[in-house]
Amino acid sequence: MSDIIQLLPDAVANQIAAGEVIQRPASVVKELVENALDSGADDIVIHIKDAGKTLIKITDNGCGMSPTDARMAFERHATSKILSANDLFCIRTMGFRGEALASVAAIADVELRSKRVEDEVGTLIHIVGSEVKTQEPVACNNGTTITVKNLFYNVPARRKFLKSNTTELKHIINEIQRVALPNPEIKFAFYHNYSPLYELVKTNFRKRIVDVFGKTINQSLVPVKEETSLVNITGFIGQPKFARKTTGEQFFFVNKRYMRHPYFHRAVMQAYEKVLPPETFPSYFLFLDLDPSGIDINVHPTKTEIKFENERTIWQIIHASIRESLGKYNVVPSIDFDQSGSIDIPVPEKEGGDRSYPEIKVDPGYNPFDQEKEISTGNWGQSSRDSQNREHWEDLYSGAETNYREEQSQLSFKGVEPENRQTEEKFTGKKVLQLKQKYILTPVKSGVMIIDQKRAHERILFEKFMEVLKSESVASQQQLFPQKIELDAGDAELLKNILDDLLSLGFDIREFGKNTFVINGTPGVLDVSSPEIIVEKLLEEYKNSPVDARAKAKEQVAISLAKASALDYGTDLGKVEIDHLIDNLFACATPNYSPEGKKVLTIQPLEDIEKMFNK
Structure with a gap:
């Protein structure tokens, strides 16, 4: 052989x-x-x-x-x-x-x-x-x-x-x-x-960051500098309020070589603990300079994965240096005790301050077992939807039975002050509560309906945008003072790629030099006070999308724009605003789910509530 x-x-x-x-x-x-x-x-x-x-x-x-x-x-x-x-x-x-x-x-x-x-x-x-x-x-x-x-x-x-x-x-x-x-x-x-x-x-390092990512990043940069016998760390980190929902501005360099290092990334993220908005990533541009004999870069053909001899020690140094920089520049409190659950005690004025006890208003005629016999179903909005769907939700929603009182509830009745309660109640008879500026609670026949306010708004806006795209006729609200926006090269190319789709949605955005655009108009269906922020959030949401096919580009732009334009968690809503949101949600063809398929609402059955109290 x-x-x-x-x-x-x-x-x-x-x-x-x-x-x-x-x-x-x-x-x-x-x-x-x-x-x-x-x-x-x-x-x-x-x-x-x-x-x-x-x-x-x-x-x-x-x-x-x-x-x-x-x-x-x-x-x-x-x-x-x-x-x-x-x-x-x-x-x-x-x-x-x-x-x-x-x-x-x-x-x-x-x-x-x-x-x-x-x-x-x-x-x-x-x-x-x-x-x-x-x-x-x-x-x-x-x-x-x-x-x-x-x-x-x-x-x-x-x-x-x-x-x-x-x-x-x-x-x-x-x-x-x-x-x-x-x-x-x-x-x-x-x-x-x-x-x-x-x-x-x-140029210098800070100016290079600005030249690469645009002038707006300059205001967020916080210097980092730490010298030890093992490693020297220099560079910049971003302030928490400028954190973004997508990665892309996170850079580690060792001896001027870019590297990926999930373990060191956790050191950065833990340093930002309790000061970072949820589901966001801070920017960081960190140089590690150390003896080459303490690292091994010959791990992967692309040389982006690097092993460190003293990995745990360097982790601690990175974490401490970032915490120090955040504290030094007043980004986090210098005393960082956990104050969750603590009570804020007001400090009385030294002279002439009002030290009287707070007055508690009590309604002697209040009976928690009284039932309200007539509940208004409100305005269900104008929408072309399935009549059976509407009848189902109207029947469900109009079954509210419990009459809430603000003074006795642990949940705040958002947007309704005692002095103007009668004025607010003239508009509607719905009973609604806003919980943690994130959820809307309202009684229904079978129990309590809980609505995610941001996802609800996303669903409403998405269906509006899709109707606009199908009709191919949209009114653009021209800006009195056109806004200029400067992007990094990657975002600029992405925006160029979807400009035609944005034009069909009512945006009037034109190129204005290298990586710079002018926003002349926005969709008439949006109440936009800061169009440049909407565009930046739109690009962030679009980059987060797993869809890469041009066939679904318009739908994806509609989804991204709905998410970028929707009200954020933490937004305080008045009672009339909540009613309007609910009415428009149930006017949608698919009120149950957000454009990305996430649940918008759920119903907590009365039986389950009763079981919790009978245990």
Whole structure:
């Protein structure tokens, strides 16, 4: 029997390596920009076309390469960064494995032009699918230019699984941010389809953050600085009130290399404990500088997963440094005792203060067993819905039996003060309570109905927006003073992608220079006082959506806009506002569920309530 084990051809081995190193166009951009940094460049220009699927071109003014080095750079495991195994534990360069160029050349059409300062002419190398087509002298500028065309042309299965241009472009922007942020002393320019997305000048770290993420982030940044014998931590964190519902502004860098580290992320989140709005993420841009011998970056081909020798100690230092910065800049109280359940005792004035006991009003004729015989069902709104659905909810809702009194209830009767109660009660006879500025409680025949006020409002707005999209006729409310909004490059591209859908919903938003837009009008169905905030929240909700298909883009925009425009938890509602919300909810075709399928209301049966008291 003949031997069956044989060495793989270089082209096949390089394609296998490419499967680990090059996952998408963003991977190519990352590897080539890191090589440019290692070459000593301080001016890097990035051109891409069709989100990198058609063209990726990186130009730098670094040291350049000799003809021999230029050819050797495409050999697998060829590197100038390490000479022995010990060098793996003292790495300060970005690349070191010698896999990037060989992997890219195996799955694309690659052209390299490079020249050193001391050379008269440069070198041109053209490689297609690991096969060298040309190597010849060429006139070119000092430094290196690498052009990558038709990525994955010979691996159609990989190319087929690439996402939309919007998604792939977002990944490229993320990679550029991860390289540009820790290197503010380097000039970066980034163009997509010949349009500038970033033109970053040499500056300091704080200004680089502002240049990348927009001017609005500047007011939220809190400095962090901690020096220890083990690690030095510098950078900025965001104030809790500016936290966002999506991730994207959370960055760890170790020795200027971006890394993902869930364990250290928990240190940050625990430092924000009790001061962060629920389901939000604070911004942070943290540099860790320590001896390279204390870390291992040779864990994963993309080099974003890093192991630390003293992980637990560093966790404590990160947590303490962030808590210190939050306290130093008065973001959290300096004395952080748990005061849940405590009683606020008013301090009397020193002189002339009113020290009399509070007056308690008592209704001597109140009988908790009295029943109100006539309950108004209120206005059920105007909507084209199923008549059986309406009859069901009207019958259920009109069965309220219990008459609540504000003075005796532990739940506050929101929006109704003693002096104007009669005025409020003229509008409706419904009995409603707002609990914790989050839930609405109202009696029904079978027990108590509990409504999530935010989800209810989302359902109402969503159905309005969908009607607008179907009718294709919407009134736009023009702003007296148009609002200008500046976004980071990723959000700007996302907004461009959905502008047509927003236009059909009644928004009038126009581009106004690089990553800047002007909001001239908003949908007439919305009561919008701050349109720029609505647009920012809309983008956050849209990014949170798992849907990536353009077929459902309009529906997704309607969902995102409904969530962005809906009243937030913590909003205090008056009785008339609650009645209006309930009426509009039951005028909806599907009042039970939010646009995302979450439960809007539930009924606590009277039998279950009675069981709780009979235990």
